Amino acid sequence: MTSMSSRASLEGQYPPQENKKLWLSQSRRQQLWGLIFLSPWVIGFLAFTLFPMLASLALSFSNYNLNTPEKIDFVGLENYAKIFTDPLVSTSLSATIKFALIALPLSLILPVGLATLLNSKYLLGKSIIRTLFYMPYMIPVVSAVAIWGGMMNSESGWINRLLAQIGIQGPDWVNDINWVYPALNIIGLWGIGNAYLITLASMQGVPTELYEAATVDGANAWRRFRNITLPMISPVVFYNLVLSVIGLLRYFEIPYIVSQGTGRPGGATMFFNIHLYKTAFVFNDMGYGSALAWMLFAVALVLTLLLFLTSRYWVYYASGDTF
């Protein structure tokens, strides 16, 4: 009797049945607020990423040119067919692949090597040395290329002066077709900061018990590095590899500043992305430029997927998770 009367009194406090639907439950309200807080990012993503991507996909099937926008016409797969006959595509892909053959191994080996050195228990002043190795990463690319341009000047550059001190005549780094890729790689060394820092953090996370057990078993430093450190940091090496491959495909700033987009010497710095940029924004051929961009996207996607497929054979995840 008491419970019935209390329920009746409670029911009396609720709004009428029609108004009840207007009130949102707490979980709904939380969802709504979540969406409200997410909306700036969602709007930004839609406006500045998804929509331009879809627009470029649509443009890739047209002959849209910024000089004659009124003459836009649907051309089907013509732009994609042109990719296979454009001599600059093969030149730029060749330049990108040649550069990648040097840059990709370096982008994997150097961060690991540097992180190993800076993780050494025999290194004094670790904090300051680690900071100083990271420092050039914070310098804007344009400034860094300008500084390296001075360093690599064939006449007055410090590198050639140092080489002259030991009786070696230095090359004309950025103007010699044989030396431009090593030069670009040397300039790129200043961007190693992030990769080495992530690798170092990963190395510091390797349980020391593993090393202690290996030492007790008689493993020397190389065996410990080969059989403990490398497998344990393989997820980070994999992460660096994926980023490096994508970064190489979209390699643009350094060669563009070095050669002003001319591709000199001898087309060696006409990387795929520079060809894309010139097609779309210098010659204003947005239709063909969009097709080149989508081709680049497709190649990057395929290579990334291939890397993820191979990762199960060489990347070790302590949790057992694989992609």
Added chain:
Amino acid sequence: MNASTSHFIQNHWFMVQLRRVAAYGSVTLFTIMLLAAFLLPLSYSVLTSVKDKQQITDSARGSIFPLDKVKYEFEGKSYDVYLVPMEDGSVRQLALFKAGRSESTFIDPQDPSAESITWQGAWRTLSAVEVLDVGETSKKHGNK
């Protein structure tokens, strides 16, 4: 513990310490050398930032440091000072008063009232006297 055991322990301890010091020293030294090479372009940019246009032009073939030629003011005119090898084997700092192809006239900034010195040879082969200058010239030329 007899004397030979004690000696062995001391020796062993000394070798361990020596190995530790060698390991710390070699790893740290190697890393510092690597760091110096890595940051060399920063040194280049710092030195370039304190040079004026003339110093940058001069440093293309000369010193990497921001150097300025030493000038000597004489009777209202400014003359460059050079290192001039004399017949007696000494090298003197003299101001080039009158330049010539095979013989030039110099004056001694220490004793300008003395007779001018005629030097046989091409003055262009002489080295100018330079001093480190990271501020004065820029103020003078106002081009930093």
